Amino acid sequence: MKLAERAGLRQATISMIESGEKPAKLETILAILAALDLEFRIGERSKGHGSDIEELF
Secondary structure, three states: OHHHHHHOOOHHHHHHHHHOOOOOOHHHHHHHHHHOOOOOOOOOOOOOOHHHHHHHO
């Protein structure tokens, strides 16, 4: 309940995320991370090659 309040979300939303009931929106995840004083970072993968993405297109 405290996390929901700090993140500005409903308790039901937090419960659904915790149980894996349905996927969470990125906006929701970011709100939860902010409430926990955490941040989301995107970086290079530790395995694979930068050219691997070219194969997708």
